Amino acid sequence: VFEIGMNHAGEITPLVAMVRPHVAMITNVAAAHLGSFDSIDGIAHAKAEIFTGLVEDGTGLINRDDKRQALLGELAEKAGVRDIRHFGTGTGCQYRATRIRELPDSSVVEARIGDVPVTYTIGAPGGHLVLNSLAVLAACQLAGADVAKCAGRMAQVVPEKGRGRRHVLGLKKGTATLIDESYNANPASMEAALKVLAAADTGSSGRRIAVLGDMLELGSSSRKLHAALKKPIQKAGVDKLWVVGSEMQALAKAADPSLLAGHFNSVAELAGPLAASIGDGDVIMVKASNGLRFSGLVETLLQQFQEPVPAKPAGAGQG
Incomplete structure (x- = not known):
């Protein structure tokens, strides 16, 4: 193949x-x-x-x-x-x-x-x-x-790293789910990833959070295609939207102001505020073109929120 x-x-x-x-x-x-x-x-x-x-x-x-x-x-x-x-x-x-x-x-x-x-x-x-x-x-x-x-x-079949792999984030109170779509992005794959986010189980109190970065190599259609993400975001039932990069400014302007959590120039600027906002039951999907280095954002979140170790059943390890 x-x-x-x-x-x-x-x-x-x-x-x-x-x-x-x-x-x-x-x-x-x-x-x-x-x-x-x-x-x-x-x-x-x-x-x-x-x-x-x-x-x-x-x-x-x-x-x-x-x-x-x-x-x-x-x-x-x-x-x-x-x-x-x-x-x-x-x-x-x-x-x-x-x-x-x-x-x-x-x-x-x-x-x-x-x-x-x-x-x-x-x-x-x-x-x-x-x-x-x-x-x-x-x-x-x-x-x-x-x-x-x-x-x-x-x-x-399981999702590969950067292509939909899921991680459980251990919070001080509860857990959240990170969907790692950091490998790359174009309009079609963005829409597909948003549909996956829409289907994710958030429990009773969690939110669907989309963290999106620039889609590169779109030429003169770039701003129009970024702004057009507004519709699939609405259809996905996204509760909060974080965007990164100069091209994402078009989406930041088009998006519902009540959804937009922030527009940042880089992953380094975004990481702190995003991490501070994550709550129990949240599902966070991150996706951007490779040049935005969203893989680094994933690593930062995984380091900050260690995946919890399942509790041992009563009596395990004794005797």
Whole structure:
């Protein structure tokens, strides 16, 4: 399995020529690295370069739920791909989720992978991971693997560091949950992370707290895309919003003043006030582009609020 990424047009073509995949998939097309392109359609064209390296009679997998699925299909055909298949939640998909139950820490999926009905649990939350799982199972089937067995392994999926990993913060009174999304950010991944925050269990007294930093490499659309985060923030039921960076000034101006806890220039300025505000039951999600160094904020919070050690049951360790 090879992941092939790009920041500019023309970067995928030489890489996929070396890999020569039997299955090439595009999970989504979003406004990442938009500063290097004239439009999101330009990003679609760059991603579709992956189809040029397919082996003869290889399969192209496209997310039918993506707004640019038709364009991707046209580009795949232009690249000479004869076997184009789709995954998603709607009709017309060979690999389709028919029912999804999103839980605070996982998702339960009923799907049809080709002609095979499967029900499986993904050990990490988020609708975006459900779509990714369909693509994975499609590739497994195309490779001749046992689909039911592969689906069963989805329960072992856990969020990676910086990509949704959760930590329990030990407070003087009670605990809080930190969702570490510090690895990177673009408008689509921000919205996905906010949906995960929305589904998180805060208990009776906790709050949903979003700590967001600049999304970089968005070019002339940057301010507009930052301000547009106002809507998914509202939909997520965020109680408090902390923002960091010059581009986030646009969101600070657009956001409901009652939600905005503060706008800071750096993580160093933010860390103290944020830590002082955390209360029992709070769920804090932190996310920004890598250049904002939010991984340092995560480390600071983990050092300040050590994860509590579970109490031993009565009589444990005696005798």
